Amino acid sequence: MSQVSMTVNGKSASGEVEGRTLLVEFLRENLSLTGTHVGCDTSQCGACVVHVDGKAVKACTMFAAEAEGADVRTIEGMANDDGSLGTIQQAFQDHHGLQCGFCTPGMVMSAAALLSENPNPSEAEIRDYLEGNICRCTGYHNIIKAIMAAAGQDVSGIAAE
């Protein structure tokens, strides 16, 4: 066991971890931040996406020890300061970007990473960026629509699907 310290959603966090402790396990089990989901545990589904030093990573495929000193952001850090939903989260609600909601934390974190790199993405660019995020409910259309809306695009002409 060794000590690991990092900043999570703006607050310092530390704990005892094994070498094999994954970042997602540290977040969920040590810090009780269970918004970050574990879907496949094989780095395919993207439900565990968080930001490490501003970059989207799959928290099931990174060791907690490697996040030593890092600035980590999870879905719990996406709400506004007053507790209301952040822009991307609100867009997912407004445009029915989720059904069961299991993939949503990863979808929102990937969307946030995309919009920070590319504030006004095309539909094709959004679909390409979500290559590593799997949703088994929505068929993706409303997720794409929600992200376009979060980017400030007019989506009123896009039919609900």
Add this chain to the structure above:
Amino acid sequence: MYAFDIERPTRLADAVKLLSDSVESQPLGGGQTLIPTLKQRLAMPDRLVSLGAIDEIKGICTGDDGALCIGGTTTHADVAAGAGAYPALAGLAGNIGDPAVRNRGTIGGSLANNDPSACYPAGVLGSGATVVTNTREIAADDFFDGLFATVLEEGEIITEVKFPVPEKAAYMKFEQPASRFALVGVFVAKYGDGVRVAVTGASEEGVFRWSEAEAALSADFSAGAIDGLSVSGDGMISDLHGSGDYRAHLVGVMTKRAVAAA
């Protein structure tokens, strides 16, 4: 995963030392292959030596001879964004896996693993690049040694890869849509002294050069120059995604597409 310790040195010399002492150690690049491997209990090192905090082997620069030099722990995302001097290579890096994988996976890790369907081995072999380690320089033609094997010694660390920048080049990948690895990928590069063609995803022996296509393209750099050439399906990977003959056919198709795109 079996239990192991993890070390995170910040200097190359410390990593080399850790990898050469008596504890059975495995270097850890971005972990995008190694961590799933550990989860499946296909490896059981006593210790991982993470290379991610060693800044001296990270980053992109241009050498005195004009070669593009990429540090061993540079991520695919950083190569995609920073290798503008070699657009075909930047494009290859920018289409590996998905964005989150590209933010962790590294060029050195990919090369040391030498997955028979990985993209980077084609880029390195197709460019005639030089793999630099903590002890020596290895020509791409000598580096790859069959399925998941390279000539790297135990504890040897890839510190840099030097790519001579070609006149024209392109990489075309026929993606296996679930894994996003190459079902077949072909990297074509035209240099002053000839054309190199490297194929990944196809052979049971891993990445290889298609010498007949190289000769034809060196004489006439056009997609039509490949007409009539074919590779045999013998020794090609055959699985539920495609037969050996199907992959052999794709080698020709993807080579033509790469030439057309270069």
